[in-house]
Amino acid sequence: MEDWNLSPAPESASHIQLKKQYDLFINGTFQKPNSKKYFATINPATEEIIAEVAEANVKDVDSAMKAAAEAHKTWSKLSGAERGKYIYRIARMIQEKSREFAVIETLDGGKPIRESRDIDVPLAAAHFFYYAGWADKLDYAFPMRKPQSLGVAAQIIPWNFPLLMAAWKIAPALACGNTVVLKPAETTPLTALKLAEVIQEAGLPAGVVNIITGAGSTGAEMCAHPIPNKLAFTGSTEVGKLVYKAALNGNKKLTLELGGKAANIVFDDAAIEAAVEGIINGIYFNQGHVCCAGSRLFVQETVYDEVLAKLKKRMDMLIVGDPMDKNTDIGAINSKNQLQTIERYLKIGKEEGAEIYQPTCKLPKKGNWCPPTLFTNVAQSNRIAQEEIFGPVLAIQTFRTIEEVIDKANNTPYGLSAGVWTDKGSKIFQLTKALKAGVVWANTYNKFDPTSPFGGYKESGFGREGGIHGLEAYLKFED
Numbered sequence: 225m226e227d228w229n230l231s232p233a234p235e236s237a238s239h240i241q242l243k244k245q246y247d248l249f250i251n252g253t254f255q256k257p258n259s260k261k262y263f264a265t266i267n268p269a270t271e272e273i274i275a276e277v278a279e280a281n282v283k284d285v286d287s288a289m290k291a292a293a294e295a296h297k298t299w300s301k302l303s304g305a306e307r308g309k310y311i312y313r314i315a316r317m318i319q320e321k322s323r324e325f326a327v328i329e330t331l332d333g334g335k336p337i338r339e340s341r342d343i344d345v346p347l348a349a350a351h352f353f354y355y356a357g358w359a360d361k362l363d364y365a366f367p368m369r370k371p372q373s374l375g376v377a378a379q380i381i382p383w384n385f386p387l388l389m390a391a392w393k394i395a396p397a398l399a400c401g402n403t404v405v406l407k408p409a410e411t412t413p414l415t416a417l418k419l420a421e422v423i424q425e426a427g428l429p430a431g432v433v434n435i436i437t438g439a440g441s442t443g444a445e446m447c448a449h450p451i452p453n454k455l456a457f458t459g460s461t462e463v464g465k466l467v468y469k470a471a472l473n474g475n476k477k478l479t480l481e482l483g484g485k486a487a488n489i490v491f492d493d494a495a496i497e498a499a500v501e502g503i504i505n506g507i508y509f510n511q512g513h514v515c516c517a518g519s520r521l522f523v524q525e526t527v528y529d530e531v532l533a534k535l536k537k538r539m540d541m542l543i544v545g546d547p548m549d550k551n552t553d554i555g556a557i558n559s560k561n562q563l564q565t566i567e568r569y570l571k572i573g574k575e576e577g578a579e580i581y582q583p584t585c586k587l588p589k590k591g592n593w594c595p596p597t598l599f600t601n602v603a604q605s606n607r608i609a610q611e612e613i614f615g616p617v618l619a620i621q622t623f624r625t626i627e628e629v630i631d632k633a634n635n636t637p638y639g640l641s642a643g644v645w646t647d648k649g650s651k652i653f654q655l656t657k658a659l660k661a662g663v664v665w666a667n668t669y670n671k672f673d674p675t676s677p678f679g680g681y682k683e684s685g686f687g688r689e690g691g692i693h694g695l696e697a698y699l700k701f702e703d
């Protein structure tokens with residue numbers, strides 16, 4: 225490996241304020257759980273317990289839903305401009321506390337501080353700013369359609385972008401006049417609880433936002449509860465199917481943001497150095513815990529050797545380790561469970577006959593780590609090319625013609641995202657039409673913006689978050 229001799233540049237955690245124990249944020253206050261149970265949230269880089277977090281049971285879920293229903297009576301009657309003021313306030317407070325949010329996100333989830341600081345937290349604030357701006361303009365967004373709030377939204381999010389996913393869910397719901405009960409994932413509850421403190425400090429009327437913690441059973445209770453008019457779920461396709469059934473049974477409006485297995489396609493006329501950066505960013509960003517990760521790479525045969533050589537060289541330079549170090553590129557795998565899943569797929573890949581490449585890197589003794597990995601000699605039918613691994617693992621295949629790569633790229637149950645690298649605008653347009661994916665990036669990857677809708681096809685779910693489309697998911701219309 226090329227030795228960059230970078231000195232450690234650790235971010236400090238001395239400025240953050242965390243409680244030892246967190247209760248449930250219901251009706252504007254932190255309340256002890258009826259269950260009387262708490263569970264630990266663990267730093268995946270050190271295996272230390274950071275805090276104890278309440279586990280909400282069926283009665284706690286019921287209290288949160290009732291608080292949200294009561295709050296909806298007044299929140300939905302406030303003018304859009306008034307609602308917008310509160311949402312702006314949340315956005316500004318996230319910005320003010322951005323360093324604290326970034327550090328907590330990294331401690332709780334294992335992602336590099338550079339990413340929490342430069343991507344997760346600024347984007348979360350941007351979502352609140354963006355939807356604050358829509359709150360008094362709903363009639364212009366949907367002219368002649370008389371948009372109205374739905375009521376209570378039950379929102380369940382995963383662990384890969386905890387604060388950002390909370391922002392994606394809460395901001396449009398509030399802008400449209402709904403109230404919410406949100407549950408973060410059990411391994412990363414802390415930034416959502418910090419957000420609850422911000423919401424309290426912002427003076428939001430009690431019950432408009434309720435944040436409850438717990439694992440899958442808490443989520444299932446939320447979906448089965450009669451009060452919510454809307455279920456918004458981001459997570460695995462497997463759990464998404466259960467949420468779908470609950471929505472059907474309860475006649476609730478639904479959005480599902482599920483898994484993915486994106487194709488990242490490199491043509492021989494692409495700017496190869498830029499494409500290599502895009503491949504690295506596409507799969508190793510956030511340890512590959514990204515629903516839209518470019519986990520299947522398709523390289524045109526004529527440039528395969530060049531791309532592979534440059535890719536391996538670039539992988540050798542990636543710094544894996546302490547997520548709190550500002551130089552770190554790849555942090556800790558979010559949980560022991562997830563590490564086991566990834567390791568299982570590494571074994572499957574080898575057994576399927578694919579060839580593995582991992583740079584040699586010194587990994588810390590404690591914590592959950594997986595070096596950046598790629599597989600070559602991958603067949604279309606291999607499980608590592610078909611199933612979502614949700615880790616830093618890339619499966620590489622080649623192609624000769626545009627028709628061949630379209631067929632291969634679409635040969636997946638998922639349809640969330642894709643990337644195209646080429647010098648030719650005509651190819652980009654041909655592919656964006658032909659690829660069955662909610663988002664197609666051209667000559668870039670993993671670019672997110674609150675104004676741009678995001679969502680999937682097929683087993684990646686339905687409904688859109690972000691942009692004007694994200695409002696529609698939280699409204700009903702008279703037409």
Ligand code: NAD
Binds near residue numbers: 410439458
């Ligand atoms: P998961 O489905 O296991 O959990 C997601 C959330 O659902 C957690 O809060 C969990 O506690 C809750 N949950 C678990 N069982 C439940 C049940 N029976 N009923 C209701 N809620 C339940 O997913 P995960 O492992 O936390 O996240 C990874 C998955 O999320 C990946 O598949 C990834 O692709 C997907 N994801 C999708 C998007 C998107 O926008 N499409 C974004 C981020 C993550």
